[in-house]
Each structure stands twice: as structure tokens, then as C-alpha cells.
Amino acid sequence: MSFLKKALTKSPWVFHLSTGSCNNCDIEIIDCLTPRFDVERFGVMLVGSIRHADIILITGSMNKKSVKRVKVLYEQAPRPCAVVACGTCSCGGHFFRDSYNTDTPVSKTIPVDVYIPGCPPKPEALIAGIVKALGKLDEKRKNR
Amino acid sequence: MIKGIFYFLIFPGFLFTAAMGCLSGWFDRKLTARIHWRVGPPWYQNFVDFLKLLGKEIIVPADSMRGLFLFAPVTAVIGATLLSVVLWQPNLRTDSGFLGDLIVAIYLSMIPALALIIGGMASRNPLASLGASREMKLMLAYELPFIVSIATVIIKNGYTIRLYEMVQHQAAHGAIIGSPSGFIAFIVALLCMQAKLGLVPFDIAEAETEIMGGPLVEYSGAPLGFFRLSKLMMLFAMPVFLITVFWGGIAPGALGAAVGLGKLLVILLVAVLIKNTNPRLRIDQALRFFWGPVTVLAVISILLTLAGL
Ligand code: SF4
Numbered sequence: 001m002s003f004l005k006k007a008l009t010k011s012p013w014v015f016h017l018s019t020g021s022c023n024n025c026d027i028e029i030i031d032c033l034t035p036r037f038d039v040e041r042f043g044v045m046l047v048g049s050i051r052h053a054d055i056i057l058i059t060g061s062m063n064k065k066s067v068k069r070v071k072v073l074y075e076q077a078p079r080p081c082a083v084v085a086c087g088t089c090s091c092g093g094h095f096f097r098d099s100y101n102t103d104t105p106v107s108k109t110i111p112v113d114v115y116i117p118g119c120p121p122k123p124e125a126l127i128a129g130i131v132k133a134l135g136k137l138d139e140k141r142k143n144r
Numbered sequence: 145m146i147k148g149i150f151y152f153l154i155f156p157g158f159l160f161t162a163a164m165g166c167l168s169g170w171f172d173r174k175l176t177a178r179i180h181w182r183v184g185p186p187w188y189q190n191f192v193d194f195l196k197l198l199g200k201e202i203i204v205p206a207d208s209m210r211g212l213f214l215f216a217p218v219t220a221v222i223g224a225t226l227l228s229v230v231l232w233q234p235n236l237r238t239d240s241g242f243l244g245d246l247i248v249a250i251y252l253s254m255i256p257a258l259a260l261i262i263g264g265m266a267s268r269n270p271l272a273s274l275g276a277s278r279e280m281k282l283m284l285a286y287e288l289p290f291i292v293s294i295a296t297v298i299i300k301n302g303y304t305i306r307l308y309e310m311v312q313h314q315a316a317h318g319a320i321i322g323s324p325s326g327f328i329a330f331i332v333a334l335l336c337m338q339a340k341l342g343l344v345p346f347d348i349a350e351a352e353t354e355i356m357g358g359p360l361v362e363y364s365g366a367p368l369g370f371f372r373l374s375k376l377m378m379l380f381a382m383p384v385f386l387i388t389v390f391w392g393g394i395a396p397g398a399l400g401a402a403v404g405l406g407k408l409l410v411i412l413l414v415a416v417l418i419k420n421t422n423p424r425l426r427i428d429q430a431l432r433f434f435w436g437p438v439t440v441l442a443v444i445s446i447l448l449t450l451a452g453l
Contacts, residue, residue: 007195010188038182040173043189048356051203051364054196078201078364141199 008054008080008141009134011043015053015077019070019106021060025087025120029057032123039127050076055133061089061096062106074110080140082133084114086126091115156232158225165224165376166190168412172379175416190376197369205362209266216263217367220374223255228381234307235384235394235404246305249385250294253340256374257283260349263371264359275358278427279349282339285434286346290336292442296320296329297389299449311393319392325448330390332442334414337382339430342375344419348427383411 016029032039033046047053050073062070074083085106088094093104106112113136116129151157169190177184204210230249257279264276298305300320301313320326339346350358360371387394387407394404425433 003195004199007192007199010192011196035181038177038184040177040185041183043185043192049361051362052357052360052368054200076203078203080200 004141005138008137011045012054012130012134012137013045013047013052014055014057014130015047015050017056017058017070017073019058019060019066019090020063020102021087021089025059025089028120028123028126029059029086032126037123037127039130044130051078053077054081054137055130056081056083057086057130058083058090058106058112059086061094061099061102062104062109063102067103067109070106070109080137080144082113082137082140083110084116084129084133085112086116086129087121088117088119091117094119152225152229156236157229158221161225161228161377161380162373165373165378165380166194168380168383168408169376171409171412172416172419175413176420179416179420194369194373197372198366200365202365202367203362205267205269208268208362212262212266213362214367216259216266217363217370217374219262220256220259221370221377223252223259224374224377224381227252227255228377228384231307231381231384231388234311235388237311237396242306244305245307246294246298246310246389249307250291253378253382253385254283254287256378257340259374260359260371263363263367267359267362269362271355271361272359275349275355275361279359281427282346282349282430285431286336286339289332289434289438289442290340292439293329293332293336293445294389296325296442296445296449299446300326307388310389314392320390321392324453325445326390328441328445328448330386332438332445333386333390334411335438336434337386337411338415338418339434340382341379341415343415345422345425346430347424348430379412380408383408383415386411 016026018026029046031037032044050056056074056077058070060066085091089096089104090106090112093102096102097104103109114129114133116125118125121129153159167187167190170185170187173189174184174187204213227249230245230252233245261276261279261283264272264279297310297320300323301310304310304313314320321330342350350360355361360368363371384394387404391407394400394407
């Protein structure tokens with residue numbers, strides 16, 4: 001079923017989920033859509049509803065109020081679906097790891113497939129991360 | 145029998161309309177990208193999106209109305225297919241139409257929007273019902289000028305409501321769009337088409353950045369794919385509607401097909417340019433726009449027609 005694989009990897013729709021970021025990672029994500037990088041070339045779209053998502057892109061340090069919401073959103077996503085942690089905050093906690101109101105890292109709450117470190121990561125790094133996530137997405141489709 | 149099945153399922157029914165719709169959708173996305181100075185997606189992008197959605201998990205929200213929720217997307221696709229079949233009969237020069245198929249075509253063109261409303265309401269998501277109610281108001285807004293502009297065409301074609309006779313009449317007396325009144329009516333219909341297709345100044349019901357896709361917010365997997373497909377099919381069927389009614393239809397033969405494709409691209413080009421140069425309206429602004437200036441324009445075109453222009 002190579003065309004199913006092709007279909008899945010040629011049109012990844014990304015849902016952007018901020019768990020209390022400083023908004024810098026989010027701006028870098030938007031950068032990927034600008035003429036300079038133009039990820040729509042590869043079929044990547046930013047979608048508004050979690051039900052349409054193939055990849056969940058998480059930014060931010062996961063404050064305690066987000067934990068419950070992130071779990072619900074993760075369960076609402078249609079399978080197969082990959083999770084990408086974007087930014088040092090969501091990968092490892094960064095300087096919020098000892099904070100009283102965060103529950104870092106994100107992987108404590110939901111399983112993360114790909115980590116993109118950086119504060120914020122460059123758009124090139126983000127695109128590389130999404131490409132890695134595509135491989136994971138296809139594995140998940142096979143194991144479903 | 146076999147011919148009928150071929151007619152509905154392959155050409156000019158489901159497969160043909162879906163394929164042309166996906167390509168029209170690509171034209172829209174690519175042109176938008178070029179206007180933004182981007183590269184844009186490859187030509188097969190919409191096909192791939194649809195195939196991918198077929199392979200995804202289908203989630204039915206726990207307290208939705210299951211039957212209606214799953215039935216609505218199929219209705220939308222069937223409506224768009226039937227519209228295309230009815231419209232292509234006169235364009236293929238087969239006189240198998242019936243008295244009043246113009247009226248049927250107008251009704252069929254409303255079915256995808258109705259299905260979207262039903263699906264949104266059935267999903268019981270607050271954002272979806274908000275989108276559905278906006279879609280309903282938008283329908284009330286654009287249907288009035290649309291039907292008035294079609295009335296111009298009916299009068300100009302010697303009071304016929306058969307698509308086949310309309311195309312024949314235009315072949316004999318020149319296209320409607322060539323006369324002043326016909327041109328005004330065409331512009332009105334073009335604006336209404338923009339709203340029917342949910343393109344940008346009138347994408348109030350879907351408003352991705354505001355209510356996250358409106359009625360589609362709970363849809364995933366294959367039903368979402370069918371809704372998107374029905375939208376793409378309408379993106380092809382509605383320009384064909386306008387070409388048939390206002391612009392002399394599509395002539396038979398290779399040359400006729402090429403000219404028809406040119407007309408289709410011109411209409412799509414205008415729609416995409418309007419889409420990319422306008423911000424989204426509020427629902428009350430859209431209602432005022434359609435019931436005010438646009439309806440007045442449509443009425444003027446009727447008066448001009450009656451005066452013989
Ligand atoms: S990783 Fe850096 S840029 Fe990203 S949210 Fe954290 S602090 Fe902000």
C-alpha cells in the first residue's frame with residue numbers, strides 16, 4: 001500500500017498547540033509558511049481543529065493548567081497522529097523546569113515522537129523535524 | 145442502463161467532476177501562492193489530501209446525532225454530482241433535459257450548503273452550530289440576488305426555463321454576457337458564486353482563524369474528505385453553471401472544449417483575485433451587501449432587459 005504511505009506523507013496537516021510558550025516558537029512556526037520557506041510546497045497546512053490534524057506541534061513549558069487540556073486534545077486527535085515537541089521548553093523544560101507552576105517536560109504528559117530543541121528552533125530545524133515526524137507517522141499507520 | 149451509470153458515475157458525473165474540481169482547487173491554491181510570491185503545492189495536492197483523509201480514523205463525537213453526522217457529507221457530494229450532471233446535458237448537446245431543469249439546477253446548487261448546515265448542527269459543537277447559523281444567514285443573503293439575476297437570463301432567452309433551449313438560444317442570438325443588462329446580471333451572479341463557494345470575503349461560515357472551520361470542526365477522516373471534495377466539486381460546477389447560463393455554454397469538439405476551459409479559467413481567476421484582495425466581512429455586512437447594492441444591481445439588470453437592452 002505504497003500510495004497510502006505517499007498520501008499520508010505528502011499532505012501532513014499540522015495542529016499547533018501552545019502550552020504556555022513565550023510566543024517565540026510560535027512565530028518561528030508561522031515563519032515556515034512565509035514565502036522564504038513555504039512549506040505548502042510539501043502539502044503542509046496549518047489547521048484550526050484538532051480533528052483535522054496529522055501532526056501535533058507542541059510549544060511551551062506545559063504549565064499546570066495546560067496538562068489536562070493537552071491530554072484531552074491528544075485523545076481527540078484522529079489516528080495515526082504524531083506528536084512533535086518544538087523548542088527547548090517543551091523538549092526538556094529549559095529554565096522553567098524547577099518552576100512552581102509547570103509540569104515539564106511535555107513527554108511526562110503525552111508520548112512525544114520527535115524533539116526539536118532550540119530557543120527558538122530555526123525554521124530549517126522545524127522543517128527537518130516535521131520530515132522526521134512523517135517517518136513516525138507512517139510507522140504508526142502500519143502498526144495501527 | 146449502462147449508459148446511465150456511466151453518465152452519473154464517470155462522465156460528466158462523479159469522477160469527472162471530482163477530478164476537475166481537484167484541479168480547479170489546485171489552480172486556486174497555486175495562484176494564491178504565486179500572489180503571495182510563494183511556490184505553492186504540486187498539481188496532485190488535492191487528490192493526495194482526499195486519499196489521506198480516507199485513510200484516517202473517523203471520530204463520531206459521543207453526543208452527536210450519529211446518522212445525520214455521517215449522512216450529511218455524502219449528501220453534499222451527491223448534490224454536487226447531480227448539479228454537474230444536469231448542467232452537462234445541454235453542454236454535451238444532448239436534449240435529454242426536461243422543462244424546468246434550470247430551477248432544478250438552482251435547487252441542487254444549494255444542497256452542499258444545506259448539508260454543511262445539517263452536518264454542523266448534528267455534531268453538537270458550539271463552534272460548529274455558530275458556523276452553521278452563519279451559513280444559513282449567508283444563504284438567505286445570496287440566494288435573493290442570485291435568483292433575480294437568473295430571472296434576467298430567463299427573460300432574455302425568450303422566457304424559457306430549459307437549459308438546452310437557453311444554450312440553443314444563445315448560440316443563435318449571441319451570449320447573454322454580451323449585452324449591458326446581461327453583463328450586470330453576470331457580475332451579480334459572480335458575486336453570489338463567491339459566497340456560495342465560501343471564498344474569502346464571504347468565508348464567514350468557515351472562518352478558519354476565528355471559529356476553526358465552523359461546521360467542519362468535529363469532522364475527521366473520510367467524512368471530512370467528502371465535505372472537502374464537495375466543496376471542490378462546487379468550485380468546478382458553479383463556474384460551469386455561470387458559463388452555461390450566461391456565457392453561451394461549452395461547444396462540442398476539441399476547440400469548443402478548449403474555449404470552455406478558457407472561460408472556466410477566467411471565472412476562477414476573477415474569483416481567486418477577489419479572494420486574495422479582500423478581508424473577511426462580518427455576517428451583517430455580508431447581508432447588507434447582498435440585500436442592498438447587489439440586489440439593486442440585479443433589479444436594474446431586469447429593468448434594462450425589459451427596456452430591450
Ligand atoms: S523554547 Fe525558547 S522560544 Fe520556545 S517557548 Fe521556550 S523560551 Fe520561548
